[in-house]
Amino acid sequence: MEFKTNTQPLSDALNLGIVNANVSKFYQPSCLAHLTAKRNKLIINLEAERLLTQITVSGMGSENGESSIFVDNLKLKQLINTFDTNTVDLVFAEDGLTIKSGKAKFTLAKMVDEEVAIKKPSTPFEDDAQLEVSKDDWKFISDKQMYAIAMNYIHPVYTRAWMGDQGDVIVGDYDNSLFTHSTKNTLGVTCLLKDTIVNLLTSLPEGSKLYKHGRSYIVVVNTEGYEMITEFTPEYEDEEGSIGNYNSDIILGIFDKPEEHITFNPAVINKFLSQADILSEGSDDIIDVSFGGGKLSFDGPRVDYDVDVAGTCMPFNIKFRAKALKSVLSKYDGEKMNLAPLSNGEEVAGITVWSDDLVTSLAGVED
Secondary structure, three states: OEEEEEHHHHHHHHHHHOOHHHOOOOOHHHHEEEEEEOOOEEEEEEEEOOEEEEEEEEOEEOOOOOEEEEEEHHHHHHHHHOOOOOEEEEEEOOOEEEEEEOOEEEEEEOOOOOOOOOOOOOOOOOOOEEEOOOHHHHHHHHHHOHHHOOOOOOOHHHHOEEEOOOOOEEEEEOOOOEEEEEOOOOOOOOEEEOHHHHHHHHHOOOOOEEEEEOOEEEEEEEOOOEEEEEEEOOEOOOOOOOOOOOOHHHHHHHHOOOOOOEEEOHHHHHHHHHHHHHHOOOOOOEEEEEEEOOEEEEEEOOEEEEEEOEEOOOOEEEEEEHHHHHHHHOOOOOOOEEEEEEEOOOOEEEEEEEOOOOEEEEEOOOO
16 A cells, blocks of 8 residues: 655654654653554554554555555654645555655555554544633643653652642652642543643644543544544543552642741842853762851752842751752742742751742752
8 A cells, every 4th residue: 555645744644753852762652653554544543551543644545445554653753844845745565664755665664464463542522511621731741840750660649740630749758758749630530640641731732622521531632634633531539550640639738838937039140050050070068058047058069159138038958959959949930939938847858939829838858
């Protein structure tokens, strides 16, 4: 089978459907694209953790019936993106997919045999509720919160982002005592999301439609050149085989904003922390942060800095890993942020920092 289609819609569809960050050698289906050519359409099925995607691109096949093949999805996307011809031809063969653009021909090897199957997404029912989907909100979550997600599986539930039915979003790492909070979630249920799902929602174009479909969600993107349907399935703390309980009711309590707090411009401190990073000789450098006499002070290996602040709070002295402190404060890019010490009931154990849209809690390190 030889299938001809317009290059730009195919490229746009692949760029949307194949999210680089969702491709992992530890989840084999995420590395594959399953292409099926029919008489007048090309179907591309993709899968990542908790995500099923189907792309349909119009075109013309050389014969009736259908041809199918699995290829490396990133190589397919990258190759198609380099073409400047108006059309592209896909030639399906037993051992590979030959792609013709103008006078050039390229062959992608067949990746697997038919025993590896990529599941197909559901389509929305007529009575499925349509929800608001804001790319800006999901980009905020991705840019300002997902850095804090746990990277180890000692407490696996914290390798997920927690979504509350009232709009809360918590992303954090229990073992490093780092948690972030916003109210950018509009899914309408309490659930846990893999980073793959956040990556998808961040990449959606304007005009995308989102439907609640049982315990899953379906995204529909319709353009003149292609259609994409993606089904993503959150995890739920009450489901059989749950990954665990996030203890969100306890964690939400650490995001209180005390009346007594100090206020300052984060830009000046972020500049200092970037300068300190230049002189760092390892990831375990410690910064001593203290407040007293109207000044917030930073003292670390080979560096120290004082900044005048507005407001007041109880004096404190807390040690932080320099890289952790920088990762937190660098997410605040407005003209003003607030800070207050965080007590565990007996002593000051960390800090809470916040702006209008974001709250972060970071514990100090022991001497």
